[in-house]
């Protein structure tokens with residue numbers, strides 16, 4: 065879908081969400097770790113929406129200093145401040161009838177948060193130095209890699225603005241929760257970079273693919289994309305283990321479950337290795353459960369009886385978990 069690669073259940077859920085919100089003009093808040101594809105998703109929503117023939121105007125709220133950002137967003141009139149030699153149309157107005165993509169909204173200053181709230185509520189913009197307001201019809205899609213609920217709880221983000229933005233929340237799953245999508249993305253980026261450099265195919269051994277599957281990808285799809293680019297550049301037709309970063313080579317590790325069962329769980333050592341940055345316990349446990357259940361289902365062709373046997377669970381317990389977690393079979 066619009067250049068978004070991935071067939072995992074979590075991505076399919078995301079596609080359905082994109083389809084549903086695209087037809088509306090509701091404000092959307094896209095949250096997800098860095099490099100998960102938030103910008104791609106914002107574009108997909110715009111392209112699928114009735115606004116597609118009007119502009120999609122992006123603004124990176126984190127990259128521009130406060131005063132500049134204010135006139136970027138709302139415009140200014142001639143003489144509004146020193147250096148304002150000409151009237152300037154703000155991006156809100158440029159996005160009229162289209163979509164405004166407010167990237168890194170979590171970095172917006174408190175002063176601009178107030179102004180933003182007003183625009184969203186009243187649907188009018190007030191250029192800096194202007195005496196009149198201008199009516200605008202703009203669909204806002206905001207994105208952030210920060211946890212905005214936490215920013216609100218710690219008084220760094222206005223609660224009222226959060227609720228205004230969070231009309232339709234979209235959570236983009238981290239790459240490590242997308243199962244075999246890692247392989248699809250590797251294939252996609254290999255083709256992309258091979259074409260670029262007019263090289264033929266670059267092959268990656270199963271051993272290296274296993275390491276990629278076990279790695280946590282803290283930088284998500286962007287990290288994978290950059291790595292594949294590097295490996296393609298270095299490659300003589302094949303990817304060699306010594307070209308991999310050590311953090312990926314270190315991915316493996318064995319774990320022991322209660323009851324003495326020994327299992328190879330590369331994921332564990334990675335998570336524990338990263339404890340320094342802190343992890344969300346419930347989230348990690350949930351994600352590990354998802355992976356266990358999905359791999360049991362996949363290896364039994366989604367036969368729930370057999371999968372339950374593999375996991376030593378009652379069938380009903382398994383079925384309940386599948387339902388509660390919203391796990392679904394990936395359509396080919």
Ligand SMILES: Nc1ncnc2c1ncn2[C@@H]1O[C@H](COP(=O)(O)OP(=O)(O)OP(=O)(O)O)[C@@H](O)[C@H]1O
Pocket residue numbers: 067068069070096097098099100101102103104105208209249285286289
């Ligand atoms: N599912 C996907 N399929 C193909 N390419 C993807 C996918 N997700 C992300 N990418 C690519 O990964 C890179 C990062 O994506 P994007 O810029 O949308 O991430 P982001 O969530 O906005 O990151 P940040 O929070 O750091 O701004 C881009 O080059 C994008 O094209």
Ligand SMILES: [Mg+2]
Pocket residue numbers: 102103167
């Ligand atoms: Mg981004």
